[in-house]
Amino acid sequence: MATGRTHRPATRSRGIPEATVARLPLYLRALTALSERSVPTVSSEELAAAAGVNSAKLRKDFSYLGSYGTRGVGYDVEYLVYQISRELGLTQDWPVVIVGIGNLGAALANYGGFASRGFRVAALIDADPAMAGKPVAGIPVQHTDDLERIIKDNGVSIGVIATPAGAAQQVCDRLVAAGVTSILNFAPTVLSVPEGVDVRKVDLSIELQILAFHEQRKAGEDAGAVPAAGQAVPSPAASAPAGAAAAAVPGAPAAAPLSAAAAAAADDDAVAAARKGRPEGDVPAVMPA
Amino acid sequence: MATGRTHRPATRSRGIPEATVARLPLYLRALTALSERSVPTVSSEELAAAAGVNSAKLRKDFSYLGSYGTRGVGYDVEYLVYQISRELGLTQDWPVVIVGIGNLGAALANYGGFASRGFRVAALIDADPAMAGKPVAGIPVQHTDDLERIIKDNGVSIGVIATPAGAAQQVCDRLVAAGVTSILNFAPTVLSVPEGVDVRKVDLSIELQILAFHEQRKAGEDAGAVPAAGQAVPSPAASAPAGAAAAAVPGAPAAAPLSAAAAAAADDDAVAAARKGRPEGDVPAVMPA
DNA sequence: CAATCTTTGTGCACGCGTTCACAAAGACAT
DNA sequence: ATGTCTTTGTGAACGCGTGCACAAAGATTG
Structure with a gap:
């Protein structure tokens, strides 16, 4: 979901x-x-x-x-x-534009479910000049410069954003300014829109993380129930102020029978948290667009 | 979302x-x-x-x-x-397999957010023999026949289904049988899984339909508030039994400007709906895979 | 026409999630 | 130390969503 x-x-x-x-x-x-x-x-x-x-x-x-x-x-x-x-509202025609024709955008353009039920891909838009004119799913890709014109000419009110996270808000603003009032956002960013505009978000990364949470939990139970309270964790950054908490990077949370890892890890992990640099992962940017 | x-x-x-x-x-x-x-x-x-x-x-x-x-x-x-x-549970490694390397599957394989945060694409699987060996996002696609082996060899517990709707349940069953306990499903189908298996669904078509609902509503309000109750609709199939019911749709719940579209459409759409055969749209099958 | 059987539509209760509003905790200044 | 100021953590109220359980409605049969 x-x-x-x-x-x-x-x-x-x-x-x-x-x-x-x-x-x-x-x-x-x-x-x-x-x-x-x-x-x-x-x-x-x-x-x-x-x-x-x-x-x-x-x-x-x-x-x-x-x-x-x-x-x-x-x-x-x-x-x-x-x-x-x-x-x-499926008895009427809903022209839709897809902005950002990378892997995902192309997949969406080809998506059968789109065409059915009154949704019609009115245009594909991408910022890469090299993409312009190239047909994807039978529809020629148009350049971002024409975004406003495309929206207006086709009376589009629903836009799909499949650009990298960095471009999403800007694209969103332009879509809204041009008259779009409903947006389906695939970029991993929180879009801010004016009152009256609906935004629905689809975030693959988040879905996986939620699954991981439950998965971890299941593993923990199987392996002998992790302490339900599980907060054997050290005290917050209380004593160790912000910046300083960075240096001390003990061993990474080893991986034992799954759960034991989590529990055991907790102890010194507090310090592990300190390993600054690239703290966790990266910024989940979307498609290479 | x-x-x-x-x-x-x-x-x-x-x-x-x-x-x-x-x-x-x-x-x-x-x-x-x-x-x-x-x-x-x-x-x-x-x-x-x-x-x-x-x-x-x-x-x-x-x-x-x-x-x-x-x-x-x-x-x-x-x-x-x-x-x-x-x-x-992001401090541990989560090997993931993606089944169904069509447009969407490829997009997912290339998705940056996947690699980050502990998720690792352990394998790409597709039923098309022609795809086998071909690298996608730097990872060679493997054939469905090896699904069970792949799952076990890599200790995969999270699977992503990006196949057409028709193949989803079957793939799901095999994944589960092989040990997968969490599934992220992109196919527009309701998967039935045994107790203990988590399934999260991402359905593009549904998201769009929800947007359309709100969009229609907004249009209606702008155009002079559509009768809030709006149920001037005919009576159910009460008097008109099953098959015939389709035809018995009298005047649509009239409407003003914008909503007029819906209303106007409604009139003959009722009949349109009746056109058996392919009554509404198609079965939202996903990627051509 | 009466009896029986099926399936809808909904009143009601319960629980989760959200939000408010504030006391408690700690930082910081004097 | 004492006081002020900021921000957390949470008790409590409220509203939405879910599920139960059943009365009402209609089909169906004798």
Whole structure:
């Protein structure tokens, strides 16, 4: 899953909870599959299973849209597909521009799911002059200089940013200034946008880190339960002030049966934290663009 | 952001809330940036701004990790970077395999954020024999036949699925059988996995649909507030049973300017929806792989 | 037409997550 | 030492989301 969520606080749009909106596409996909198999109706139980959610939740979600089911029978597949599509605004055409045609941008341009459901890749934009004119996924790449014109000519309101982190905010500003009001950001940066502009973020690095957290936890449990409290850690930088904490770099947190490592490491790791220089990793820049 | 979230219901891992875990990578990134600029300390206010969250939330998040701040001063950057890294399990090496080296898979392999922070692309796997041996991002692609061996030889516990939707579940099953316990899924499908296996999903199509929903809403409001209730829609399939239901969609919930598009469309779209066969869009298959 | 069976729609309770607001802790100046 | 000022850490209130459990609605059968 993607992460982050820079939406209006919790302004339940219209009357539909944000959490429900996020699941509608899931239901829609499951319904579309059923539709293709010419299945006329489905029960909340079946559909919920297909969408990977619990049936009570699904029924409640649908109840926000209206009473589209028939007791004792279930939901009419075609009818529901239409209702959800309409609710999501998929009955209209949404021209989209992708900025940053690197590996990721190209992948997105080729992404089948984009073209379907009303989304149309109106243009591909990149800052590299060498890319200009070159076709990607059948669409010629245009130069950043024309960004504003492209947005306006095509009436684009949704932009996808797949540039390196460093260029993201600038691109974002230009998109917004040109009229874009919804942005899907793949660059690992927090974008600041004016009120009224929606930003959704997809961050691969974050997803992996979350998985690592759970993975570590699982390993820890398997290996004999790491002290639940686990805070055998030294005291904060209390005594050791900022800058100084840098020099002392003891052995790296060795790797024993997975968990033991974490626990044992904790002890002197406090000092390990000190190893200045390149403290952890790098700045997760995205594609080479 | 990615979507979906197939985690254990709400089993607050250890003591750290899931929501907090999801934000730690965000803080870590902001802290790393500060560290590179050799900033010694930060206040919760500053760091929160950099990470795009509210300071109270950040302080509470950190409080779950322990008391790592100094009142009146703030947090020691280096120290905090270390603590969060350790908490997320980033102090150890995480070999990762990417299955499905299409456009997306290649983009992921080249993704800089992957290599950083302890994640190491141990292998690239694809079902296409023609791909075998061909280097992508400096790593030779291997054939699916060797999947199990690769997983075991490298002690991989995290797998990334970037295959077409149709192959995802099968690949998933093989990964799990071979020992993988955490999966990052880019294929637009609901994966079913045994207890104990974590799955996170990133679905581009869903993100766009959510944006479209809000976009439609904004357009509607601008154009003179679409009837908040807006459910002037016909009655469900109540009277009109299954198959026929498609046709029985009377006038759409009228509308003004912008929303007019949706409304107008709705009218015949109802019928359009009826056009069986390929009712709405297609099955959002991912990369051509 | 009555009885039975299936499945929806929802009232209700519970728990997680967010936010406020403030006391406590420590730095720093005098 | 004492006082002031800054910033953390957290108790408490609130709101959203989830899931249970069941009444109501409609299909279906006899």
